[in-house]
Amino acid sequence: MKVLEIRLRLESPLILTRRRTATGFLSPLRYIPSTTLRGALVTALYREGYLDAAQLKREKLSPEIVSSPAYPVSGGARTVPAHPFISKCKQCGEIVGEKSIRDLERRLVDGDGFGWSVECDKGHRALRPLHPNEFLTVVNGEFRADKKMLGEKREGSSADDDRVPRELYSVSVAISKSRASGVKGLLYHYEALSPGLEYWATVAVPGSIDFPRSKFVLHVGRGVSRGFGMVETWVVGGRSVKNLSNGCRVLYALSPTLDMSNPSQPSTFPRVIDLSRAAAKFGLMSNTVVRVVRVFGRMMWISLGWDLASGVPRPWVVGRAAGSLLVLERDCSDEALGALAYLGTVESVGEGFLPGFNMLVPLKELVHYAS
Ligand SMILES: [Zn+2]
Structure with missing residues (x-):
């Protein structure tokens, strides 16, 4: 078994929908689930000739290739989904809760009065949990919330604001082929993740399977036949199983x-x-x-x-x-x-x-x- 870390960059809008919302609109997922990524990877490896038909069949029956979900890369740093004990104040934007990994572990083990913080340091009682839909970086043993990742409202755009918009919205109308006009009731609303966004993931591959060392393209999500979901993929390095320093x-x-x-x-x-x-x-x-x-x-x-x-x-x-x-x-x-x-x-x-x-x-x- 070898483990590779890969990067993914969206080359065209990616439509990954979660369940239909109450209003009937589909809201986009902000990460690529492992089942979706694995399927796209196996298909691409077969298409590029790294898997033969027998191996492809085996992957369906007793899977060997395992991919993690793909989470966003923010400013070059990998992010992970927020844990349940961290929130953001809706009024002042302060991050409230357990930021230190060591303290989080200690409090979970000792269970000493684990209570939810209900207000921020300034006394605002308007906390929004970040788990599980927001992503945090981990720096020096601490979880950090990146304002860019939290989708802050834009306060006037400045010259150094080179952010990629996170989501794109598009409304399409189905056109009748015979009448060349819009079809009543066939109005589609898409929310898509925008090109340029980057993600990271790990892939475990049996030693017998070669893995492309150069960039290749995955087709992910909906509307692939219409050009959506083109994802450029490449390996950035290997990973090994870490020795646990202590319990x-x-x-x-x-x-x-x-x-x-x-x-x-x-x-x-x-x-x-x-x-x-x-x-x-x-x-x-x-x-x-x-x-x-x-x-x-x-x-x-x-x-x-x-x-x-x-x-x-x-x-x-x-x-x-x-x-x-x-x-x-x-x-x-x-x-x-x-x-x-x-x-x-x-x-x-x-x-x-x-x-x-x-x-x-x-x-x-x-x-x-x-x-
Ligand atoms: Zn506050």
């Missing part, structure tokens, strides 16, 4: 979490994780089983994507949003724990298996994954 008690979810091991009773997070599978992929020996005793994070509907083999959408399931925090029963210092960040677990869905969930990073090591 780890809290895991940060880099992807959404869910547990489909008992299909009749799906859970929003894995209660028990056997590290032996992930360890074996990296040539490590481990028979450690870790137990999750508490979880903090928003529950959300998760799309399991399309089943390309049978051409039907997979079901939606309830899981926990990326950025959630999982507290282990006891400290774990098994090196194999680090492998979960790149491989996660493989969840069974119907006839097949789906990777890209439960990608968990030891919280203390998060600085190595996002900085």
Whole structure:
């Protein structure tokens, strides 16, 4: 198994929609889900001749290639989804909550009166949680909110304002081919992520599969046949499983979490994780089983994507949003724990298996994954 870090740059608007909102409009996702990215990567590797038909078939039945979700790059720095204990004051813009990784871990382990802050330092009681839809950078062991990323209102544009607008809005009307006029009721409203935006992701690939070393193009999201969703992709470096310097008690979810091991009773997070599978992929020996005793994070509907083999959408399931925090029963210092960040677990869905969930990073090591 080798792990590569990739960068993605949008070359044309990207339409990634979450569920229909109450008004009937579709609101865009601000990151690329792992199932979507993995599908686009596998397709591109096959198209470019890096996978043969047999390998492509194997990827559908027992997936080996695992990609993380792709999160925004801001000012050259990788960002990760905000955890549940950080908010922003709607009045003065101050970031309130637990910014230090060390303090966050300590408070989750000791559980000493973990309360939500209800006001900022200036006493405004108007906090907006950043979890799970905003993204933070990690600098010197602290979470930082980048104003650019938080979509601040523009206060008069200045000369050095070279920001890329985050979202594009477009309303299209379907044109009848026979009458060459608009068709009543066929008004489409799109919200798309704009060209120029950059994302980062990790991809775990079996050693037997070559991975392109030069730039290649992925087709992601909706409207690919109309030129949307062209994403330039390239490798920026390799990643290795980090030795844990000391015991780890809290895991940060880099992807959404869910547990489909008992299909009749799906859970929003894995209660028990056997590290032996992930360890074996990296040539490590481990028979450690870790137990999750508490979880903090928003529950959300998760799309399991399309089943390309049978051409039907997979079901939606309830899981926990990326950025959630999982507290282990006891400290774990098994090196194999680090492998979960790149491989996660493989969840069974119907006839097949789906990777890209439960990608968990030891919280203390998060600085190595996002900085
Ligand atoms: Zn305030």
